[in-house]
Amino acid sequence: xxxxxFFIARKELRSILRQNSLKVLFTFVIVLLGFxxxxxxxxxxxxxxxxxxxxxxxxxxWLGQGNKHPHxxxxxxxxxxxxxxxxxxxxxxxxxxxxxxxxxxxxxxxxFMFRPVQGYGNIVRFGELxxxxxxxxxxxxxxxxxxxxxxxxxxxxxxxxxxxxxxVSMKIVYLGKVLAYTLVVFTITIPFFIGLYxxxxxxxxxxxxxxxxxxxxxxFLVYSVYLWVFxxxxxxxxxxxxxxxxxxxTLLIFWIVTGIIIPKTSANLGETIYPIxxxxxxxxxxxxDIANGMNANDTKDKRIERLKQRYLKxxxxxSIHQLPxxxxxxxxxxxxxxxxxxxxxxxxxxxxxxxxxNRAGSFMxxxxxxxxxxxxxxxxxxxxxxxxxxxxxxxxxxxxxxIRTMNNDMAMNSKYGEFYEYKAGRNLxxxxxxxxxxxxKATMNLKYYWIELVSLSIWxxxxxxxxxxxxxxxxx
Amino acid sequence: MKxxxxxxxxxxxxxxxxxxQIIMLGSIxxxxxxxxxxxHSKISVQQKAxxxxxxxxxxxxxxxxxxxxxxxxxxxxxxxxxxxxxxAFAWYRHQYHAILPSNGLAxxxxxxxxxxxxxxxxxxxxxxxxxxxSELANPQKLYVxxxxxxFVFIYLFPLLIIAFTYGLYAExxxxxxxxxxxLQTIGLRKILILRILFYYVLIVSLSIVLSSIGFMVAxxxxxxxxxxxxxxxxxxxxxxxxxxxxxISLKRNSSLTSICAASLWLLFLIVMPAVLNAYANIMxxxxxxxxADVTRRRSIENEDDPNEAKAIIREYLHKRDxxxxxxxxxxINTMAKTYASFTALNDNHHRKEVLAYYNQIxxxxxxxxxxxxLNPAVNTQGILNKIVETDSKVxxxxxxSIENFHKDITKFYFNRLFLNxxxxxxxxxxxxxxxxKIDKTAKNQQIRYGLAVVTTxxxxxxxxxxxxxxxxxx
Numbered sequence: 001x002x003x004x005x006f007f008i009a010r011k012e013l014r015s016i017l018r019q020n021s022l023k024v025l026f027t028f029v030i031v032l033l034g035f036x037x038x039x040x041x042x043x044x045x046x047x048x049x050x051x052x053x054x055x056x057x058x059x060x061x062w063l064g065q066g067n068k069h070p071h072x073x074x075x076x077x078x079x080x081x082x083x084x085x086x087x088x089x090x091x092x093x094x095x096x097x098x099x100x101x102x103x104x105x106x107x108x109x110x111x112f113m114f115r116p117v118q119g120y121g122n123i124v125r126f127g128e129l130x131x132x133x134x135x136x137x138x139x140x141x142x143x144x145x146x147x148x149x150x151x152x153x154x155x156x157x158x159x160x161x162x163x164x165x166x167x168v169s170m171k172i173v174y175l176g177k178v179l180a181y182t183l184v185v186f187t188i189t190i191p192f193f194i195g196l197y198x199x200x201x202x203x204x205x206x207x208x209x210x211x212x213x214x215x216x217x218x219x220f221l222v223y224s225v226y227l228w229v230f231x232x233x234x235x236x237x238x239x240x241x242x243x244x245x246x247x248x249x250t251l252l253i254f255w256i257v258t259g260i261i262i263p264k265t266s267a268n269l270g271e272t273i274y275p276i277x278x279x280x281x282x283x284x285x286x287x288x289d290i291a292n293g294m295n296a297n298d299t300k301d302k303r304i305e306r307l308k309q310r311y312l313k314x315x316x317x318x319s320i321h322q323l324p325x326x327x328x329x330x331x332x333x334x335x336x337x338x339x340x341x342x343x344x345x346x347x348x349x350x351x352x353x354x355x356x357x358n359r360a361g362s363f364m365x366x367x368x369x370x371x372x373x374x375x376x377x378x379x380x381x382x383x384x385x386x387x388x389x390x391x392x393x394x395x396x397x398x399x400x401x402x403i404r405t406m407n408n409d410m411a412m413n414s415k416y417g418e419f420y421e422y423k424a425g426r427n428l429x430x431x432x433x434x435x436x437x438x439x440x441k442a443t444m445n446l447k448y449y450w451i452e453l454v455s456l457s458i459w460x461x462x463x464x465x466x467x468x469x470x471x472x473x474x475x476x
Numbered sequence: 477m478k479x480x481x482x483x484x485x486x487x488x489x490x491x492x493x494x495x496x497q498i499i500m501l502g503s504i505x506x507x508x509x510x511x512x513x514x515x516h517s518k519i520s521v522q523q524k525a526x527x528x529x530x531x532x533x534x535x536x537x538x539x540x541x542x543x544x545x546x547x548x549x550x551x552x553x554x555x556x557x558x559x560x561x562x563x564a565f566a567w568y569r570h571q572y573h574a575i576l577p578s579n580g581l582a583x584x585x586x587x588x589x590x591x592x593x594x595x596x597x598x599x600x601x602x603x604x605x606x607x608x609x610s611e612l613a614n615p616q617k618l619y620v621x622x623x624x625x626x627f628v629f630i631y632l633f634p635l636l637i638i639a640f641t642y643g644l645y646a647e648x649x650x651x652x653x654x655x656x657x658x659l660q661t662i663g664l665r666k667i668l669i670l671r672i673l674f675y676y677v678l679i680v681s682l683s684i685v686l687s688s689i690g691f692m693v694a695x696x697x698x699x700x701x702x703x704x705x706x707x708x709x710x711x712x713x714x715x716x717x718x719x720x721x722x723x724i725s726l727k728r729n730s731s732l733t734s735i736c737a738a739s740l741w742l743l744f745l746i747v748m749p750a751v752l753n754a755y756a757n758i759m760x761x762x763x764x765x766x767x768a769d770v771t772r773r774r775s776i777e778n779e780d781d782p783n784e785a786k787a788i789i790r791e792y793l794h795k796r797d798x799x800x801x802x803x804x805x806x807x808i809n810t811m812a813k814t815y816a817s818f819t820a821l822n823d824n825h826h827r828k829e830v831l832a833y834y835n836q837i838x839x840x841x842x843x844x845x846x847x848x849x850l851n852p853a854v855n856t857q858g859i860l861n862k863i864v865e866t867d868s869k870v871x872x873x874x875x876x877s878i879e880n881f882h883k884d885i886t887k888f889y890f891n892r893l894f895l896n897x898x899x900x901x902x903x904x905x906x907x908x909x910x911x912x913k914i915d916k917t918a919k920n921q922q923i924r925y926g927l928a929v930v931t932t933x934x935x936x937x938x939x940x941x942x943x944x945x946x947x948x949x950x
Contacts, residue, residue, distance in 0.1 A: 021732075021735075032747070032751075035751070035754070036754065039754035039755070039757060039758055040754075042757075042758045043754075043757045043758060043761065046758075046761045047761070050761075050763050050765050051765060053765070054765035054766070054768060057769075058768070058769075061769075066777065068775075068777070072775050075773055075775060076772070076773075076774070076775065077772070077773075079768040079769070079772075081765060081768070093619075094615040094616060094618075094619050096619070097613075097615040097616075097618040097619050098615045099610065100764060100765075101764070101765065101768045103768070103771055103772065105773060111609065111610065112610075113608045113609065113610065113764075113768075113771065114608065114764040114767065115591070115610055115618075116762065116764075117591050117618065118591055118592060118610075119762045119764075119836070119837040119840065120753070120756070120762075120840070121588075121837075121840070121841040121844060121868045122587060122588065122854075122857060122858050122861055122867055122868060123749050123752060123753060123844055123854055123858075124753055125587075125621050125622075125857075126745065126746070126749030126750065126753070126853075126854060126857075127746060127749065127750050127753070128750055128753040128754060128757070129747075129750035129751050129753060129754035130754075133746075133750060137746065138742070138746075138747070141738070141742060145735055148731075149731065244731050245643070245647075245730050245731055245734070248731055248734055248735070249496075249639070249734070252734070252738055256635060260631065261507070261632070263620055264620055264621060264622075264623045264627070265507075265510070265623050267616065267617050267620035268514050268617075268620075268622065268623040270617070271614070271617050272514065272517060275521065276612055276613075276614065277612065278521075278522075278524075278525030278528065278529075278611065278612065279593075279609070279610070279611050279612045280525060280528060280529050280532070280595070280597070281525070281528055282612055284532070350612070353614075354614045354616070357614050357616070357617060358614070358616050361616070361620070384616075385614075385615055385616050388615065419780075420779075420780035
């Protein structure tokens with residue numbers, strides 16, 4: 001049986017090699033893949049260099065800001081730039097749509113600024129060329145073009161009946177064909193992912209991404225499964241179709257509906273079902289909660305009074321002037337802590353809506369495998385929303401640590417009612433270590449993508465179920 | 477005329493019998509309706525945000541005005557009156573909003589409206605501290621894009637055209653009907669053109685019906701915008717019909733014709749724009765890291781030193797000839813004047829960097845625009861965005877208008893602050909107002925040019941197809 005499958009596969013490969021139009025398409029996809037990788041690499045290097053330079057400058061600025069009151073330093077703050085992850089050269093993911101830098105300042109947890117898309121104009125909405133795009137959308141189209149008449153042609157020429165008369169079962173023909181086309185796809189993907197890994201190893205001189213090998217392997221695995229599913233499905237459609245034309249039409253419709261229409265409509269539907277507030281109202285709600293409290297009758301004034309009484313009682317004094325520490329610093333830090341609590345609450349609510357919106361898309365991956373591979377590809381390239389959110393959380397932690405250090409220093413080393421009299425210097429600024437970021441391991445991200453993993457597994461299962469039985473001959 | 481009716485009747489029957497084609501037409505129509513609904517709901521949400529913003533602003537200023545008529549007994553009342561009347565507080569507390577209202581037809585093509593902020597909160601403190609925020613958005617949603625009616629016309633209608641026309645010649649040949657058609661006196665080319673025309677009328681009618689529904693749900697409609705919209709859609713669909721006529725003229729089998737048509741669709745809608753974006757990323761990268769420092773909230777090194785404070789005020793007043801005499805008044809509200817001067821000087825200092833950033837964007841978009849003529853899909857999307865004022869140029873005009881608005885706000889408060897004049901109740905009648913300036917002449921010129929390019933391309937393809945059809949053997 002194995003021998004027969006290989007025989008059919010060899011015959012199929014020879015037939016593919018004879019078709020000049022397919023050779024042209026094959027070359028086109030490879031050139032596009034190469035160009036996408038090249039462009040991604042250049043872009044990655046450019047962005048990386050800009051970000052590293054800017055980050056170093058900001059660090060020098062922070063350390064060299066001179067002697068000043070810690071609260072002024074907390075307002076002066078610093079900036080953090082989102083580092084380009086190495087695998088973003090393969091899949092840009094959401095990098096174009098998330099902010100690139102954040103200003104860390106006392107009292108105001110700013111949002112990320114400068115989404116690159118804001119400068120790219122209308123054309124960017126048509127999509128950017130990345131190697132991931134080629135593998136997700138263009139290679140499946142090549143698969144359609146090479147497979148749509150694999151069975152219909154045999155039916156028209158009568159060669160299928162000839163094979164059957166020689167005792168070759170439909171299952172063997174089917175498996176042979178799937179094997180042949182899978183091999184064609186693998187001749188593109190295997191060298192590509194090896195190349196991607198080598199480029200990665202050659203460029204991975206920072207600690208942002210520590211599991212390049214695993215991530216590249218996971219990407220290879222996901223794309224192999226996706227492309228195998230697409231290949232098997234295309235061959236199956238050809239088997240089921242009465243003519244090459246209907247096979248081609250069915251496959252093209254499947255490609256457009258699952259690759260273009262469903263991903264867009266599901267994302268739009270998700271947004272309609274789970275609407276998010278405008279930035280203005282979002283900020284107003286936060287400010288309102290900070291001023292009036294998250295619980296009833298817990299205004300800012302009352303919280304300050306409570307804090308004051310607590311400290312007076314703790315230190316057994318009658319006035320905050322008698323406290324051995326500067327109450328202003330304590331009050332500021334308490335204000336920060338409360339503000340952090342309010343922000344965390346509202347951000348959690350907002351991110352829950354983002355997740356629900358995205359989940360609407362994820363569920364559609366049961367119909368459109370493209371969505372599953374797109375989301376997993378972004379996740380393994382660390383350019384997905386969860387990776388961005390992790391970075392966002394780390395910058396928030398860093399900001400909180402910075403502000404807390406400044407406030408504590410103010411509380412411990414200055415007196416209540418004095419401001420200009422106390423100045424901290426480089427010794428204090430140096431206690432704030434430079435911001436370093438490492439992307440969590442790829443395996444940590446998997447828990448967010450169980451729907452995509454299940455849907456891809458179901459697609460694989462369906463493809464196995466669709467394999468014709470040995471005893472059932474379609475020709476009968 | 478009789479022949480046209482006869483052929484069109486035959487095509488109608490053929491469509492009615494073809495379940496697949498009926499489903500396809502129905503699906504595209506329903507998707508079109510959903511796209512209009514989606515666009516409309518998105519703009520409604522934005523309109524609600526604009527209303528909220530306007531309400532917040534008007535309530536705030538109403539409170540300030542009312543504070544002139546209260547007795548200021550409580551601390552809060554006193555504070556409110558201080559903010560309302562004393563420019564030393566008002567210059568950084570009074571919040572204005574610059575709003576980019578949506579065009580009546582914006583729901584048809586959302587363009588950049590989900591990416592660029594459409595309102596800004598402004599005080600007379602540093603412009604750049606306030607300018608670079610973003611609107612809340614789910615990045616994954618931004619990445620996927622909008623399913624508006626322009627998407628349906630640009631992406632899906634060409635597929636409809638391909639599905640209906642790819643087999644007009646080849647299928648007749650494959651079904652053995654071609655020899656019969658050749659026997660007709662009117663000629664094969666004419667029959668083919670009449671059949672294509674039938675689908676042209678059908679699909680164009682569908683686009684007009686959907687556009688009309690889109691116009692009907694619009695809150696207001698400018699007739700010229702509506703006319704240009706329909707014209708742009710017609711030009712684009714005509715281009716695709718011309719392209720299909722060209723492929724049919726090559727007289728290849730139906731599979732090859734459909735593969736070529738699908739490849740062209742892929743080329744215009746995905747490959748070409750994607751490659752162009754990649755090219756722009758390499759050749760014209762935008763470095764926004766230089767702007768990070770610009771947005772920083774700065775404080776004066778030695779703000780407690782009166783000499784340093786006055787030096788800052790003097791430096792600012794040196795640039796303001798219209799505030800002569802303010803030098804002698806700097807002992808009152810010194811700290812407020814110092815910080816007001818400091819933020820204005822800082823903005824002046826950073827203007828070059830901000831300009832350089834916007835120049836990078838303008839250069840990138842200018843270079844990309846040079847390739848627009850090559851791709852009618854990108855060109856038409858640009859035209860549609862331009863008609864409904866959701867293109868990036870509108871946002872650039874918005875930004876320039878904000879700069880002017882900020883200048884007006886600054887002038888209003890700084891004049892009173894530096895000349896020690898309180899804000900009076902009457903001053904509230906002359907508060908700065910935001911004026912959005914869009915260059916309509918340039919907009920119309922760009923639309924006309926874009927339409928001319930698509931029309932010329934279509935015309936040339938039709939001519940070439942007619943020539944090829946006669947030359948190639950059946």
